[in-house]
Amino acid sequence: MQNQELLDRIVVVLVRARNPNNIGAVARAMHDFGFRHLRLVNDYTVPFETARSAVDAGAVLAAAVEFGSVAEAVADCTLVVGTTAVGERALQHPLHALPEAATQMREHLASGGDTPQVALLFGSEKTGLSNDELSHCNWLLTIPMQEHEEVRHPSMNLGQAVAVCLWELVRRPVTQPVAGAASPVDAAELERLTRLLTDVLEQTGYTRRHPANCDDAQIRRLVLRMGLTASDVPVWMGILRQILWHAARDKG
């Protein structure tokens, strides 16, 4: 899904977002997750280009396109998805929780045909999408939230809601190796460390006092549970050798 061509087929549409910093936060989240097409629907011009919160997202803001109506903003889209915090509004549309909604959007994009393109609409922070704006949507998406007794209609911060939706679209459940991950330690090295620790336990008298803790398998598991990285191993080797040297010196 991180394929740029597919990401470019998803358009984020902000309807009546008026705070430039919110628009900037949305642009930043888009940039972080690789989305490039931002559209703004407003009945007047918002000076969003100066948004301070759009660290590194200048390209998204520079390419943002303004429209005078939702109809124009989604005209070239083959699937139009509205976001809603649900609340009291009597919904006239099918409603999907985010995980299922993201699956459906991905499947729509994968369906081929005449270059499918998905619009994901977010309303103003204060009022969300109006009924008229929602009427342009094929179906609605909601981010399931915790219900609180004291608050009737929870709603998310706009930048956070966009970040969570876009993350859900790009997330890959099966973990891939991450660049910069700590180098794994091979078993031979761990075995050397296990030998060295065994020597230490013997030389320091631990084995005599606690023989029940000291069979080979127990010590090996103990070392494995240390969860060592490759760069840790020589450090631990050094510590253990120092202990051995010290123990031998005391004996001598």
Add this chain to the structure above:
Amino acid sequence: MQNQELLDRIVVVLVRARNPNNIGAVARAMHDFGFRHLRLVNDYTVPFETARSAVDAGAVLAAAVEFGSVAEAVADCTLVVGTTAVGERALQHPLHALPEAATQMREHLASGGDTPQVALLFGSEKTGLSNDELSHCNWLLTIPMQEHEEVRHPSMNLGQAVAVCLWELVRRPVTQPVAGAASPVDAAELERLTRLLTDVLEQTGYTRRHPANCDDAQIRRLVLRMGLTASDVPVWMGILRQILWHAARDKG
């Protein structure tokens, strides 16, 4: 997982967060997803209680606890997870991408034992967690982001990063069958169909008899709910045009 007792075993720790609005945004995301325990590590007092961005999250801020060091803030936690944008830092820790990290945190909490408690650490927006702060962590979590040539070290907005991590912890994958993929229809075409249907309703007198059903938004939703495929649209256009032609002929 939305079980409150389990959510209460996850503690969000902000290290050197200094912008009250960022702290407020974190509190809001916590509130949205049902997390209640926020800890702040700072070497001086931050007036976070007044954060404007913490809509509805007053209870989280009111219960937030301040600590003078990471060690104190995580002292009662059985798993300490640091977040990092990776970057150039030579990592000394195992690193997991968010989906796998969330699974591991959930498994840790489900493991029972001596009331497991997980700390999730976020560093300052500017510098992230320092090597010393990272040394308190069992392992690290990163939110996989799109790589951009022009930006060396992508990093997320603090409030958005927290929202994405907490969402991943509470999300429940939904695997429901998806409706069979048919060729998509673009919104402009559906809008033409909506116009045509509106004409039909007017010409045939439906609008006069049932005005309550006929505002633009209702008709548009009606068309969207038809779930049309690309090959259906010309058929429907033809049907509606035929009706219009017939209605005009009868009049004349």
